[in-house]
Amino acid sequence: MADTTFDRICAIIRDNGGTGAELTPETKLADAGLDSLATVEAVIACEDEFGIEIETDSNPETVGELVELIESLMEN
Known part of the structure; x- marks a missing residue:
């Protein structure tokens, strides 16, 4: 099964120096x-x-909010 948009964004955040802690949709960047x-x-x-x-x-x-923004841009 392909990673969700959320999973892919979390990986990008971690790759750019973000925390290893669990990320949720409510986590502030x-x-x-x-x-x-x-x-x-x-x-x-x-x-x-x-x-x-x-x-x-x-x-x-x-x-x-980042997930919602990206998903809305992908629909257009």
Whole structure:
């Protein structure tokens, strides 16, 4: 079974210096261990992973908001 969007995003967060702790949709990106630069790097990695472009003024605060944003962009 393919990884869900959530699973793939969690892997990207971990690859960009995020915590090894369990991530949930409610986990704030800052609490996941990403500073502002790491958050930008994770967003760019998500763009590459999913073949989308995320607006620079999009500012998801939680893992769940990032998942919703990416899934909505993939539908368009």
